[in-house]
Amino acid sequence: MPLATADVIGILGDNLRLRKSVLPLSSKVTTRWTEGLGLPRGGETVLYTGMMYQLIPYIEGLVRAVDRLGDSWMGSYTKLGRRVNRLVNISAFMARPSAAERAVYDRVPIDVVHLLRRAGVRFGALYEDDLYSGALAYDLGLDEIVAEHAAKVLAAFRKHGVKQVITIDPHTTTMLRSVYPRILEGYDIGVSSYLEVLTEKGVAGNGHRVRPIDGEVVVHDSCVFARYEGVVDEPRTLLAAAGLTLRDPENAGRQTWCCGGPVESLYPAKAAANAEKRVAQLRAAGDEAVTMCPMCFVNLSSAAGSTMRFRDISEYLREAFAS
Amino acid sequence: MTALVNPGLADELARSDGFDADACMNCGVCSAICPMGVDVEVRRLFRYVLLGMEDKVRAETERVFSCLLCRMCEENCPAGVHIAENVRTLRHHIVRTGFGLGEG
Ligand code: SF4
Ligand code: SF4
Numbered sequence: 001m002p003l004a005t006a007d008v009i010g011i012l013g014d015n016l017r018l019r020k021s022v023l024p025l026s027s028k029v030t031t032r033w034t035e036g037l038g039l040p041r042g043g044e045t046v047l048y049t050g051m052m053y054q055l056i057p058y059i060e061g062l063v064r065a066v067d068r069l070g071d072s073w074m075g076s077y078t079k080l081g082r083r084v085n086r087l088v089n090i091s092a093f094m095a096r097p098s099a100a101e102r103a104v105y106d107r108v109p110i111d112v113v114h115l116l117r118r119a120g121v122r123f124g125a126l127y128e129d130d131l132y133s134g135a136l137a138y139d140l141g142l143d144e145i146v147a148e149h150a151a152k153v154l155a156a157f158r159k160h161g162v163k164q165v166i167t168i169d170p171h172t173t174t175m176l177r178s179v180y181p182r183i184l185e186g187y188d189i190g191v192s193s194y195l196e197v198l199t200e201k202g203v204a205g206n207g208h209r210v211r212p213i214d215g216e217v218v219v220h221d222s223c224v225f226a227r228y229e230g231v232v233d234e235p236r237t238l239l240a241a242a243g244l245t246l247r248d249p250e251n252a253g254r255q256t257w258c259c260g261g262p263v264e265s266l267y268p269a270k271a272a273a274n275a276e277k278r279v280a281q282l283r284a285a286g287d288e289a290v291t292m293c294p295m296c297f298v299n300l301s302s303a304a305g306s307t308m309r310f311r312d313i314s315e316y317l318r319e320a321f322a323s
Numbered sequence: 324m325t326a327l328v329n330p331g332l333a334d335e336l337a338r339s340d341g342f343d344a345d346a347c348m349n350c351g352v353c354s355a356i357c358p359m360g361v362d363v364e365v366r367r368l369f370r371y372v373l374l375g376m377e378d379k380v381r382a383e384t385e386r387v388f389s390c391l392l393c394r395m396c397e398e399n400c401p402a403g404v405h406i407a408e409n410v411r412t413l414r415h416h417i418v419r420t421g422f423g424l425g426e427g
Contacts, residue, residue, distance in 0.1 A: 009418055139392055141414030223393040258358055258393035266388055274358050274391070 013142045016134060016149050027128035030054045033106040037113050040124035042160025047112065047123050047194070050133040050172030053105045056294045057097035105294065111318035112168055112194050118322040119203035123166060129156040133175035139262060147183045150175075154184055164190040166197055168314075170224035170231070170293050178228065193225070195292065195313070199234040203321055212243025213320050218286040219246055220278070220300065220310075221256035222293040235292055235313055242320035249285040257281060260303075261295035275303035283308050290316060329377040335416070336372060342412045344369035346404045353396035353406060362389045365396065365406050368413060380413065387413050 030051050039047070116123060131153050134146040153176075157165070167173040170193070177191035192200075217239065225231040232253045239246055251257040260274030279300055282289045288309045291297040301310040329335075336342045347369045357363055363386055371379040380387070392407045400406060 139411065139414075140388070141411055141416075141418045143415050144419075223391070223395070227394040227398055254398055255395070258391045258395065260358075260391065262391045262393070263359075263389055267385075270359065270362060270389060277358070 009140050009142065013137060013140075013145045016132070016137045016142070017145050025051070025054065025058060029058075029102075030130065031127050032102070033109045034125055034127060037110065037125075039113065041127060042162060043122075043124035044161060045121070045123040045164040045166065046160070046162050047109065047116065047125050048165045048167055048172065048176070049109050049130055050135070050167065050169065050175070051130065052133075052135075052169040052172055053108045053294045055132075056105050056298050057101045059298070108294070108312055108314045109168060111314040111322070114322040115198060115203065115314070115317055116166065116194060119198055119201040121166070121197060121201065124160075126156060126160055126162075129160065131156060133172045135171040135175050136265065138175065138179060143183070146179075150180050150184050154180070154187060154189070157189055162189065164192075167191060167193050169295075170222040170229065171295070173231075174224050174228045193229070193231060193234075195225075195231060195234040195238060198317070199237050203238075210241065210243070210320055211323060213316060214243060216245045216247055216286055216288070217311075217316070218249055218282050218289040219252060220249070220259070220282060220289050220291050220296060221253055222291070222296055223256055223258045225292060226254050226256050235290075238317055239290065239313065242316050244316065247285045249281040249289075251281060259291075259293075259296040259299040261293075261299045264295075264299065271299060272303060275299045279304045279308060328375045330375040332375045332377050332380075333372050336412055341405050342409055343405050344372050344409050346402050348402050350401060352399055352401060356399055357396055358393065359389055359391060362386065363410075365390065365410060369404075369409065372413070381417065384417060387417060 030049075033049075033054070131149075133153065134149045137149070138146045156162075165176055167176060173191065173193045176189065180189070181187045219236065219239070221232060221235075225235075236246055249257075257278045258274065259278055260271035262271075263274075264271040282300070283304070288311070289300070290313050291300065291310055292313045294312075297310055297312055301308075304310065333345065336344070347366055349366050349370070351366065353366060354361075354364055357365075368380065368383060368386060371377075371383070387410060390407070390410045392410065394407050397404070397406045
């Protein structure tokens with residue numbers, strides 16, 4: 001039996017408050033992507049991951065580890081007890097993804113670094129101070145805990161002299177751009193996603209060397225990018241400039257259909273059923289689809305199995321503009 | 324069995340940023356296009372709030388937490404109701420008053 005909703009939410013809240021992330025990972029894991037890139041520590045403009053892409057292979061590892069039990073990953077995780085979780089970092093004992101699995105997700109911020117450099121953007125990173133944004137806890141209504149956490153994120157920005165943040169995934173983008181200004185007094189950090197920055201800088205054109213990708217791809221818009229942040233045209237502009245022919249599924253742009261990911265931690269069967277419906281729409285439009293959020297990527301690719309291929313947008317862009 | 328009515332529920336929730344369930348005309352567009360279908364049915368939740376039926380809201384905890392916050396409904400709502408934020412506000416109310424979470 002999955003644990004009650006209250007316990008799952010309690011564990012997530014405790015983790016965010018005590019360990020600064022809903023699923024606490026060591027900073028060695030969350031900063032591995034920075035190795036060898038020579039990114040300055042801090043500065044006025046930083047690339048900020050909010051740990052989203054780094055968290056996904058660990059969540060996948062948990063899903064696999066508990067799948068046999070027919071339980072939600074969060075339900076099984078919390079079976080060990082919220083009380084215990086307050087004292088011990090349980091996730092340290094959970095299933096570890098392989099190096100190859102981790103590399104798939106670590107590659108995204110690395111590709112983004114190369115793309116931004118190619119576009120002439122100068123930026124640093126916050127390494128172990130690049131904290132989770134609190135997105136899932138905020139969605140679950142843990143407002144007081146998120147406000148406390150957001151203050152820690154802002155303190156990290158201040159400590160490193162940050163004025164402008166470049167984000168990668170939609171959930172971190174909306175937290176930092178649309179939620180923090182409402183819950184933090186004096187929050188004055190500028191926030192843009194790398195897709196917006198690349199479009200604005202013209203990496204898609206303006207004489208940049210392009211290795212065009214010959215092929216067709218179905219665009220799966222993220223609900224958060226499309227409906228919360230109005231990011232609909234940028235990914236299309238960049239993908240078209242990369243040479244790709246774009247196909248829209250039945251629900252696209254501002255009418256996009258959610259991948260189901262947001263309810264995965266509480267009701268995995270509902271999340272999976274929703275992902276299957278979306279995969280059917282995407283498959284009707286083509287064999288390969290592009291995602292721009294790690295949650296969409298993991299939910300849709302696991303629902304599709306081998307029937308369809310998914311790639312993160314950063315992979316296409318790196319191949320065309322910065323390989 | 325008598326229903327536990329909290330006539331102040333809508334006002335209590337209305338104190339949160341932009342809670343606007345009272346703008347809902349109960350037209351059903353949201354239910355028709357919601358990816359989660361009857362699992363969520365936000366307009367029913369809004370009715371309970373407006374009628375102060377706190378016990379009904381609590382009994383529907385799974386509905387409240389099954390919403391994807393995807394805003395598909397909001398994009399198409401003729402009354403421009405802030406549906407996803409209303410659902411999030413209900414969650415906040417439930418975790419704070421029902422689960423005893425969220426503070427401290
Ligand atoms: S679409 Fe808007 S007005 Fe119509 S029932 Fe839903 S919330 Fe109410
Ligand atoms: S936000 Fe999405 S899941 Fe929630 S009620 Fe609206 S359409 Fe349904």
